[in-house]
Amino acid sequence: MELKKTTDFIHDLYGTDFVPLSVPVFIGNEKKYLNECIDTTFVSSVGKFVDRFEADMEKYTNSSRAVVCVSGTNALHMSLMLAGVERGDEVLTQALTFIATCNALSYIGAYPVFLDVDRDTMGLSPVAVKKWLSNNSEMKNGVCYNKRTGRRVKACVPMHTFGHPVHLDELIAVLKEYNIELVEDAAESIGSYYKGKHTGTFGRVGAISFNGNKTITTGGGGMMLFNDEELGAYAKHITTQAKIPHRWEFKHDHIGYNYRMPNINAALGCAQLEHIEEYVESKRETAKIYEDFFKNIPDVEFFTEPENCRSNYWLNVVILKNKDSQQEFLQYTNDNGVMTRPIWELMTRLPMFEHCEHDELENTVWFADRVVNIPSSVRIK
Amino acid sequence: MELKKTTDFIHDLYGTDFVPLSVPVFIGNEKKYLNECIDTTFVSSVGKFVDRFEADMEKYTNSSRAVVCVSGTNALHMSLMLAGVERGDEVLTQALTFIATCNALSYIGAYPVFLDVDRDTMGLSPVAVKKWLSNNSEMKNGVCYNKRTGRRVKACVPMHTFGHPVHLDELIAVLKEYNIELVEDAAESIGSYYKGKHTGTFGRVGAISFNGNKTITTGGGGMMLFNDEELGAYAKHITTQAKIPHRWEFKHDHIGYNYRMPNINAALGCAQLEHIEEYVESKRETAKIYEDFFKNIPDVEFFTEPENCRSNYWLNVVILKNKDSQQEFLQYTNDNGVMTRPIWELMTRLPMFEHCEHDELENTVWFADRVVNIPSSVRIK
Numbered sequence: 001m002e003l004k005k006t007t008d009f010i011h012d013l014y015g016t017d018f019v020p021l022s023v024p025v026f027i028g029n030e031k032k033y034l035n036e037c038i039d040t041t042f043v044s045s046v047g048k049f050v051d052r053f054e055a056d057m058e059k060y061t062n063s064s065r066a067v068v069c070v071s072g073t074n075a076l077h078m079s080l081m082l083a084g085v086e087r088g089d090e091v092l093t094q095a096l097t098f099i100a101t102c103n104a105l106s107y108i109g110a111y112p113v114f115l116d117v118d119r120d121t122m123g124l125s126p127v128a129v130k131k132w133l134s135n136n137s138e139m140k141n142g143v144c145y146n147k148r149t150g151r152r153v154k155a156c157v158p159m160h161t162f163g164h165p166v167h168l169d170e171l172i173a174v175l176k177e178y179n180i181e182l183v184e185d186a187a188e189s190i191g192s193y194y195k196g197k198h199t200g201t202f203g204r205v206g207a208i209s210f211n212g213n214k215t216i217t218t219g220g221g222g223m224m225l226f227n228d229e230e231l232g233a234y235a236k237h238i239t240t241q242a243k244i245p246h247r248w249e250f251k252h253d254h255i256g257y258n259y260r261m262p263n264i265n266a267a268l269g270c271a272q273l274e275h276i277e278e279y280v281e282s283k284r285e286t287a288k289i290y291e292d293f294f295k296n297i298p299d300v301e302f303f304t305e306p307e308n309c310r311s312n313y314w315l316n317v318v319i320l321k322n323k324d325s326q327q328e329f330l331q332y333t334n335d336n337g338v339m340t341r342p343i344w345e346l347m348t349r350l351p352m353f354e355h356c357e358h359d360e361l362e363n364t365v366w367f368a369d370r371v372v373n374i375p376s377s378v379r380i381k
Numbered sequence: 382m383e384l385k386k387t388t389d390f391i392h393d394l395y396g397t398d399f400v401p402l403s404v405p406v407f408i409g410n411e412k413k414y415l416n417e418c419i420d421t422t423f424v425s426s427v428g429k430f431v432d433r434f435e436a437d438m439e440k441y442t443n444s445s446r447a448v449v450c451v452s453g454t455n456a457l458h459m460s461l462m463l464a465g466v467e468r469g470d471e472v473l474t475q476a477l478t479f480i481a482t483c484n485a486l487s488y489i490g491a492y493p494v495f496l497d498v499d500r501d502t503m504g505l506s507p508v509a510v511k512k513w514l515s516n517n518s519e520m521k522n523g524v525c526y527n528k529r530t531g532r533r534v535k536a537c538v539p540m541h542t543f544g545h546p547v548h549l550d551e552l553i554a555v556l557k558e559y560n561i562e563l564v565e566d567a568a569e570s571i572g573s574y575y576k577g578k579h580t581g582t583f584g585r586v587g588a589i590s591f592n593g594n595k596t597i598t599t600g601g602g603g604m605m606l607f608n609d610e611e612l613g614a615y616a617k618h619i620t621t622q623a624k625i626p627h628r629w630e631f632k633h634d635h636i637g638y639n640y641r642m643p644n645i646n647a648a649l650g651c652a653q654l655e656h657i658e659e660y661v662e663s664k665r666e667t668a669k670i671y672e673d674f675f676k677n678i679p680d681v682e683f684f685t686e687p688e689n690c691r692s693n694y695w696l697n698v699v700i701l702k703n704k705d706s707q708q709e710f711l712q713y714t715n716d717n718g719v720m721t722r723p724i725w726e727l728m729t730r731l732p733m734f735e736h737c738e739h740d741e742l743e744n745t746v747w748f749a750d751r752v753v754n755i756p757s758s759v760r761i762k
Contacts (some may be wrong), residue, residue, distance in 0.1 A: 243480075250723070255488075
């Protein structure tokens with residue numbers, strides 16, 4: 001695997017002794033906007049940056065309504081609820097995902113069903129979904145049920161792994177047939193497009209993350225994207241404590257959530273979003289450099305974006321030969337100043353989810369034994 | 382009520398044409414610390430201000446462990462969970478509270494039981510709690526059950542209304558008798574002490590809020606206070622996604638929550654906390670000035686702190702003669718540049734909670750018809 005050559009190359013690429021996996025870059029108005037929050041005293045959940053960040057994100061993603069949240073996890077929690085997922089429902093998703101996807105489901109009391117991913121996207125496979133549904137589900141009055149458990153199959157949450165979009169057209173076609181809601185976990189894919197359309201805007205609702213390790217950051221935060229303006233307005237209402245507007249009265253009409261993003265975090269988001277295209281271009285350029293480099297490294301394959309997509313290459317991926325190579329690569333790079341990590345432990349291997357229903361997960365396991373993420377930060381000083 | 386005299390007085394006191402109810406004051410290191418976050422790129426959930434804010438709060442409140450959260454609501458949600466409240470349990474609390482108390486309960490699927498408040502604290506009455514328990518509960522194997530519903534009565538959440546501590550000694554004595562956990566909703570009472578001890582440190586866990594309208598702010602945020610270090614460490618674990626520490630592996634051992642406070646919000650908190658004693662002193666001075674002023678205003682009574690307490694006077698309170706006077710006061714002040722508001726709509730009058738069990742709520746209703754909050758911001762420029 002030419003490990004020394006690889007770490008030397010990555011050190012040169014980033015020009016630092018220690019190369020982190022993914023850290024934010026601040027080259028714009030971050031300080032200016034933060035200081036403005038202090039000067040105006042608008043630091044909390046009411047403030048012009050909150051409104052502007054939502055408006056800017058609507059424009060950037062071409063969605064009808066964008067609603068901020070305190071994290072990607074909580075955006076996903078609300079998204080599932082807004083898509084109608086209820087306690088005891090089942091939700092189709094991938095085992096190859098970050099824990100947030102399943103945590104969000106669990107808050108509602110829904111059950112994940114883990115299905116396989118595609119080899120060219122690392123995300124939920126429409127073929128696996130179709131196969132599982134045709135073998136395991138039955139329709140009653142237009143509603144899909146799991147034949148074995150009797151539970152309603154209400155939604156499907158594909159995750160655009162490391163920013164690479166799943167096969168959305170094919171997935172949407174299957175879900176339509178079974179009347180299942182699409183909720184996109186677009187936590188990692190801001191700036192990623194499928195056939196020219198921004199990820200997170202294909203289903204009933206999509207959830208974005210702005211955690212510190214993401215392509216742009218608000219410190220911590222998330223956003224929901226809607227095509228349905230009315231649903232978006234309702235999302236804003238319930239994530240801001242469901243207060244009925246009044247000059248002085250404090251009345252509420254629903255169980256509400258306090259998932260309000262403070263103005264200082266939105267200020268950071270506005271400043272970051274002003275540079276997103278530069279960031280994504282820088283990340284794509286880095287990916288191209290890696291692709292060329294790894295062509296000449298035996299037994300290491302660089303993972304490239306699926307067809308018809310523009311990926312943000314949030315975290316770059318190399319595929320090693322097997323689990324031993326993967327462990328060797330991880331150990332060497334981390335011992336030599338280059339931060340790398342394996343893909344997340346599969347959900348089906350965690351104590352909370354090991355008893356959940358799943359298919360053969362053939363590609364999932366194949367990836368779990370081989371994927372390593374390599375440094376991916378934006379290279380703009 | 383001499384409404385013109387009152388608004389003139391408040392305008393003079395704050396020296397502005399429009400006097401808001403409660404806005405933050407930034408006189409210290411807020412900008413410096415925020416800019417430091419940008420310079421170091423540590424804006425997210427890992428960062429020195431997160432650790433420092435927790436340590437500083439432990440020192441300030443004299444608790445063994447303080448754990449940050451994204452909001453007071455979510456701190457309370459976790460607090461209830463950590464106190465062992467489960468789906469279907471009942472929790473004793475007050476109807477005279479902000480909606481967050483009941484929202485937090487609802488996330489777990491617990492049921493509130495609304496009991497009366499005391500006239501001298503505006504918070505949950507130990508007498509009302511004792512009365513309700515002796516009439517409605519039974520003990521089985523050391524566990525308290527509601528005789529009528531059969532549900533376990535697991536916890537009690539008093540709220541220190543507007544910063545005034547409830548009668549903690551008496552409440553603790555009752556709860557001990559029935560083996561019920563005390564979880565303090567100290568959202569409004571940072572800087573408030575009961576018999577020399579900081580509110581939020583008397584029960585299994587206490588929840589603080591740093592929302593923009595609070596005595597000190599992090600933009601949005603909260604904190605849990607623990608005397609039990611082990612429980613505090615577990616709280617940190619589950620609110621930070623329950624990840625098992627490892628150099629590169631991503632494994633989790635529980636359903637975790639992403640309630641991590643970003644470093645930029647903690648930075649604001651550290652700067653604010655450096656001045657908390659000045660803030661509280663300023664607020665107490667304002668309360669004294671109000672107290673003296675309203676002595677000479679007929680039919681308006683200024684509410685003062687309970688005995689043996691130091692209250693932060695988060696929001697100052699006047700008690701009007703009746704509901705008509707209350708509405709007249711609200712209308713006049715808000716029409717004349719002085720922001721005021723009534724106490725929150727009683728929980729028992731909201732559609733989500735109107736069917737919940739409650740006692741006679743005599744004092745509760747008395748307050749609801751009479752309380753008005755008047756401007757209370759820190760008066761330091």
